[in-house]
Every structure is written in structure tokens, then in C-alpha cells.
Amino acid sequence: xxxxxxxxxxxxxxxxxxxxxxxxxxxxxxxxxxxxxxxxxxxxxxxxxxxxxxxxxxxxxxxxxxxxxxxxxxxxxxxxxxxxxxxxxxxxxxxxxxxxxxxxxxxxxxxxxxxxxxxxxxxxxxxxxxxxxxxxxxxxxxxxxxxxxxxxxxxxxxxxxxxxxxxxxxxxxxxxxxxxxxxxxxxxxxxxxxxxxxxxxxxxxxxxxxxxxxxxxxxxxxxxxxxxxxxxxxxxxxxxxxxxxxxxxxxxxxxxxxxxxxxxxxxxxxxxxxxxxxxxxxxxxxxxxxxxxxxxxxxxxxxxxxxxxxxxxxxxxxxxxxxxxxxxxxxxxxxxxxxxxxxxxxxxxxxxxxxxxxxxxxxxxxxxxxxxxxxxxxxxxxxxxxxxxxxxxxxx
Amino acid sequence: xxxxxxxxxxxxxxxxxxxxxxxxxxxxxxxxxxxxxxxxxxxxxxxxxxxxxxxxxxxxxxxxxxxxxxxxxxxxxxxxxxxxxxxxxxxxxxxxxxxxxxxxxxxxxxxxxxxxxxxxxxxxxxxxxxxxxxxxxxxxxxxxxxxxxxxxxxxxxxxxxxxxxxxxxxxxxxxxxxxxxxxxxxxxxxxxxxxxxxxxxxxxxxxxxxxxxxxxxxxxxxxxxxxxxxxxxxxxxxxxxxxxxxxxxxxxxxxxxxxxxxxxxxxxxxxxxxxxxxxxxxxxxxxxxxxxxxxxxxxxxxxxxxxxxxxxxxxxxxxxxxxxxxxxxxxxxxxxxxxxxxxxxxxxxxxxxxxxxxxxxxxxxxxxxxxxxxxxxxxxxxxxxx
Numbered sequence: 001x002x003x004x005x006x007x008x009x010x011x012x013x014x015x016x017x018x019x020x021x022x023x024x025x026x027x028x029x030x031x032x033x034x035x036x037x038x039x040x041x042x043x044x045x046x047x048x049x050x051x052x053x054x055x056x057x058x059x060x061x062x063x064x065x066x067x068x069x070x071x072x073x074x075x076x077x078x079x080x081x082x083x084x085x086x087x088x089x090x091x092x093x094x095x096x097x098x099x100x101x102x103x104x105x106x107x108x109x110x111x112x113x114x115x116x117x118x119x120x121x122x123x124x125x126x127x128x129x130x131x132x133x134x135x136x137x138x139x140x141x142x143x144x145x146x147x148x149x150x151x152x153x154x155x156x157x158x159x160x161x162x163x164x165x166x167x168x169x170x171x172x173x174x175x176x177x178x179x180x181x182x183x184x185x186x187x188x189x190x191x192x193x194x195x196x197x198x199x200x201x202x203x204x205x206x207x208x209x210x211x212x213x214x215x216x217x218x219x220x221x222x223x224x225x226x227x228x229x230x231x232x233x234x235x236x237x238x239x240x241x242x243x244x245x246x247x248x249x250x251x252x253x254x255x256x257x258x259x260x261x262x263x264x265x266x267x268x269x270x271x272x273x274x275x276x277x278x279x280x281x282x283x284x285x286x287x288x289x290x291x292x293x294x295x296x297x298x299x300x301x302x303x304x305x306x307x308x309x310x311x312x313x314x315x316x317x318x319x320x321x322x323x324x325x326x327x328x329x330x331x332x333x334x335x336x337x338x339x340x341x342x343x344x345x346x347x348x349x350x351x352x353x354x355x356x357x358x359x360x361x362x363x364x365x366x367x368x369x370x371x372x373x374x375x376x377x378x379x380x381x382x383x384x385x386x387x388x389x390x391x392x393x394x395x396x
Numbered sequence: 397x398x399x400x401x402x403x404x405x406x407x408x409x410x411x412x413x414x415x416x417x418x419x420x421x422x423x424x425x426x427x428x429x430x431x432x433x434x435x436x437x438x439x440x441x442x443x444x445x446x447x448x449x450x451x452x453x454x455x456x457x458x459x460x461x462x463x464x465x466x467x468x469x470x471x472x473x474x475x476x477x478x479x480x481x482x483x484x485x486x487x488x489x490x491x492x493x494x495x496x497x498x499x500x501x502x503x504x505x506x507x508x509x510x511x512x513x514x515x516x517x518x519x520x521x522x523x524x525x526x527x528x529x530x531x532x533x534x535x536x537x538x539x540x541x542x543x544x545x546x547x548x549x550x551x552x553x554x555x556x557x558x559x560x561x562x563x564x565x566x567x568x569x570x571x572x573x574x575x576x577x578x579x580x581x582x583x584x585x586x587x588x589x590x591x592x593x594x595x596x597x598x599x600x601x602x603x604x605x606x607x608x609x610x611x612x613x614x615x616x617x618x619x620x621x622x623x624x625x626x627x628x629x630x631x632x633x634x635x636x637x638x639x640x641x642x643x644x645x646x647x648x649x650x651x652x653x654x655x656x657x658x659x660x661x662x663x664x665x666x667x668x669x670x671x672x673x674x675x676x677x678x679x680x681x682x683x684x685x686x687x688x689x690x691x692x693x694x695x696x697x698x699x700x701x702x703x704x705x706x707x708x709x710x711x712x713x714x715x716x717x718x719x720x721x722x723x724x725x726x727x728x729x730x731x732x733x734x735x736x737x738x739x740x741x742x743x744x745x746x747x748x749x750x751x752x753x754x755x756x757x758x759x760x761x762x763x764x765x766x767x768x769x770x771x772x773x774x775x776x777x778x779x780x781x782x
Contacts, residue, residue, distance in 0.1 A: 024675055024678070024679075027675070028672055028675045028676075031671040032668050032671060032672050034668075035664050035665070035667060035668030035671075036668065038664060039661055039664045039665070068562065069551060069553070069556065070554065071492055071553045072553075074459065075554035077599065108457070108459065109457040109458075109459045110457050111456060111636075117649070119650075120646060120650075121649075121650050122457065122458075174455075174456055177632075209632065240556075240560060255493075256493075256495070268427065268431075268661055271427050271430075272423070272427065272668070274423050275419075275420040275423030275665075275668075275672075276420070276668065276672070278416040278417070278419045278423070279416070279420050279672035281416050282413055282416045282420075282676055283675075285413070285416075286679060341652070342651055342652040343650040343652075345495075350650065
């Protein structure tokens, strides 16, 4: 056993040391697999970034309350009496002013052009109050100031301000019933809200001639208080409303797009992987063919078939792993942190997010690379071990 | 053409290698075909939609509601032949994941201005006479196994019923298809009647989400759009009107640059492929140096040798490209049935031309270096090298 391990090591070392003399053909495997892994990791990092942006929104001890049956904030309607029921429900924490810390909010869409473009995009206008910073302590004004209650002023999320035109302080943006003035920019740890613009809820109600909220977001006394709070609301005969923990709601809003990009990413990776596999097979067959005499010689002087097979597979694996690492590194260099904005069909609004090349994606890439390398080396190695020694030695 | 057997024989020289190389090229063109079909499907809807139809939405967003009175005012404008109020129902069938669009429309006006939607006259009349009636696209009926006469319960995502109920039950009175199968993806939807919808909903009565108008002369569309918006300017409900084509195009733009993503992927695919095949071609020529030298000795001219090696690359790439496209054609129908909204996935003629163009380019890039090398061979050296 020890001797065949030694054989494996020595043959593999010999193979790998000889790679530089076959650089061109060896590069085929490396570059081919780097291409596959690069595309796969880049696409999956898009899905991952989108998922993380939505999943990082909200906290376990906050709940979002919508009309029973509605899927998202935009399609929910809560009249003031329903909102009052929520405020009075057990489990809602008190704010610094001693009142229940829950805000009835408006969720509307307004058309804003992307930077350097003219066509309209669905940007979220959230009608809220100055207490929003107590309700969502992760958000804070980083430039300018908060809007004045009752005045047609706007604070823009950092991502919205970067992606869309005319959201810098001093700019005018069409919200409802004419232009509103941007007076500040807020950040919210890169979550979904940063893609929104916030305005005063009463000013927006007046301008849009609406009397009802879309949702209520409530701070609970603790994350554990959620069940009691939810039960109290769902059993209240006066209202048909539903409560969800914030992270659950926002995570659920990424499902469709996430699934679409993931399916695309894996489909492309699998199909490209098959293409690269053919390339790897070609290379390894050629590698084995050009070394048929060496291999036959090794076998003639007593090296077993096992070590020969394993050494060829190992060579293929090393090349593939190198390709996987290069592909992952290229995806990281070019795409990690790259910000895009797209229409999330599940909320009918624009969400800005960053591509995130995470360690688990890089790991997936290397695994995928090694699988291709393993199969790419397997068949040629078997052929190498099968050719009769005499024929191989004669063939030169 | 008389050199074809020679080229063919060169490809058959090492069959496993030729087959493996051909397969990796075919795989690249399989991806090319599939991704292009997706790209075409995304753009097709916008390109094909009517230039004789205008869409009027709220000035600030499609999500605003407009008073129903707007319909009468638009209809009275000279040059407008009909107007259909429309609303987004936004419900779902059984599960939120079963997403497909449902529109509440003014039935006669709407079907009158969308000749691309076809259904039996009898079913059309049934829709006109059944207030709770609904029409669905054939692709949807197939997916959910619906047939005419079924009652379809829809969960309301936005609009509860007057009594507060959340389940609307529609009578399926007809199943429509599109005049051109390519349009299927664009019209994969359910239609219900706006009059019934408006009367039965809990709030929003007397409004519509947007208006679609048909204009007599497409050339007047731009002027009419302005006229409509001017009609409502400075009113509490200002509008934004565009041709349906421009409206759909700007909506597609909201998704981001799908074309760019797809061409980036394909760029990476072909760059990878270039490496795989280029190397094999070089190797194949290197192995045949003595044979090429023999050909030269026999009197084959340098340009002919160049042409032979290039022809070999071209033949292999073209056959593989066609194989890849054929595979894509076979895979697409089953893929399309899995992707809601993309039922019209097909390989179009421009895609095929594009593929052939890429194949020729590819074969030149990978074939030229070895072909030049073969052309410049010095007979004596080449023969001695062995």
C-alpha cells in the first residue's frame, strides 16, 4: 500500500513537473474551466447579492402588517381604523414619547429615470414620519436633513440617489401633484430601503388624495412577542389583516428573481461545463497519447495500473482546480461589489443591489471545476492503463 | 469542391478528437441559440406591439388610478377609434407562485383592437354575454388543465370583493391563442370583464388603471398622445400617454440590460471555446506537418494549402454550429413550457444567420494561425523533421 502511494506521488509529480513543456494543451483545461467557473460564479453572485439585499432588510423584532390576502406592500390597503387596531395590539413596544412605536406608511411608485437615460423606472416613494429613525434605527441621514412634516420634501436612499437621475440635494423630483424638493440622503446598511425615497406621510396623502395607508410597521417588545401580537390581530373580528416578521416578508420578495437568475446560472454552468469537459477529455487524451511511451516504460519497470490511472486523474484535477480558482478570482475582481438596479416583479419596484462573490460561491466553483477535471481525466487514464505495454513501446 | 474529400479525410484522421472538438463547439452554439431565443423573446413583445395603440397612464406612475371619465374624453378626440379601460387584477391561482397577469378590460373594445388575439366567435360572444366570464391563453389553460366551462377561483392580491371576501370565481368561457405563435409569451394572460370587476370590487369603483386607445392613423399617434395629455393637463389626474410600443420598450428597460448580460455570457463562452478549439487545430496541423509537406511536394500551391487547412476549420465549425442550433431547437419547447411569459421561445432566422457569421469568424480565428503555419512550411525541413 505504501509503495503504491509512493508510486502515485512520484508519477504525479513527474506529470505535473512536465506540464510546462505542454503548456499550450494544459492551458486548454485551465482556461476552459476558468471560463465556465467565471460565468457561473458571476451569475450566481448576482442572485446572491439580490438575495442578501432583501434578506438583510428588517429585523426579527419588527413586524409588517398588511391587508389579509395581499402579497406585497403596494397591493395592500389599510384604513386608519385598521392601523389603530395594530397600534393598540399587545406586544407593540412604546417609543421614547410613550406612544406605540408603529408607523402607518404609504407605499407608492413614481417614475424616475436612471442616470444617463430617459425612460421611467418604478421608484418606491415611502410616506412615513420623522419617527422612522426610531422604528428603523439602522437608517440615518448622512447628507442634508430630514424632511419637514407636512412639507413636500424628499429624503433619498443612498442607492436610489446613485442609480437614478435628479435625486441629489436641491434637485426636484416628481412625486405626486408636481415636483418635490430633495433635502437629504439616508443610508440604511445597504438594505432595500436605500433604493427608496422617503417623504412625509401626511404630505403624500394630501398630494395623492389618499386616505388609507398601505402597511403598518411595528416595533415589538421582543422578537418572542411576535406570536402573541400576530394571534391578537388575526383573531380580531374587526379586521382582515396579516402580520409577518420583517425579514420573512422581505426575503419572500426575492424568491422569483432569485430563482430565475439561479436557474440561468446553473443551466449555463452545466451546459458550458459539458463543453469544457469535451475540451478536457481532448487535452488529457492528447496528454496521455504523447506520453504513451513513458507510461508504458513505467508500467514495464513495475509501476501498477492504479498509480498510472490515479496520476493522470490527479494531473487533470490539478489543472481543473487551477482553472476553477482563476475563474473564481476573475469573477471576484470584475464583479464583486458591482451595483445594478432592476425591477423586482414581486414588489413592482426598482431594487439596487451589489454582486456578491461570497466564499461559498467560490467553493462551489472549485467543486464544479474539480468535477469536470475528474471526469475529464478518468477516461484517458483508463486508456493509458489499458494499452498493452508492448504496443505502446513499439508505437514510437 | 473537388478538395472536399481531402478536407473530410483530414477531419477523420483522429476521429475522437474531431468529435470531441465538434461537440464542444456544438455546446457553445446550443447556448448561443438558447440565450438568443430568450433575448429575442424579451425584446419581441416590445418590438411587435402596436404603433396604432396608445397607452394612457397616470402622469407619475402606471400604478396610479384614473377616473373612468377619462375614457369618454379620450374617445371623443378626433382620430381615436376606440378606448378600452384596463386594470391590473393582480391575483393568483391557488398559490402565489402561480404567477400570470390578469387584466380587467372592457371586453368588446379590447378584443376589437387586438386582432392578434384569436378565439372562436362563439366563445367571444360568450365573454360578451357573461359578466363573470373570463378568457385565458391556451398556454395557461394547458399549464393548469383548464377547459371551457370550468369555474376558476382567483385569490385577490389587490382587490377584495365588496363584502370583504378574497376569492373571485370566474367562469371560463373561452380559450384564446395568438394569430402568430411567436406572440404567445406576450399574451399569456387571463382577461376578465372590467364592468363586473368595477362593480364587485370593494374600493376604487369608477376608476381604471390605464386606458388603451386605438388610433385611426398610426402616423398621428404621436400628436394624439400629446393631445390626450394636454386634455388632462393641470387637472387633478394628469396623464402620460405613449404608443404601446414605446410603453412596452420602456418597461423592458426597467429590467435592466438583458441584452448586455446575455452577450457577456456568450462572449465568455466563445472566448473559452476559442481556446479549446484553437489549440486542437494547432495540434492537428503540427501532427500533419510531414503529410502537408508531401502535398506540397506533389505540387499543391501555398494558397491551396492555406485554403485546405482553413476549410477544415470552417467545415468543422459550421457542422458543429448547425448541430448546436438543432439541439437548441429541440430543447427550447420544453424550456419554454417551464418559463412563464416566455412561451414563444424559438430560434429565429436572424439567430441562425448570426450563428453562421460567428461560426465563420471563429473558424478564421482558430484556423488562420495553423493555416499560415502550414502555408509557410519549408518542404525540406518539414520532411526532415520526421
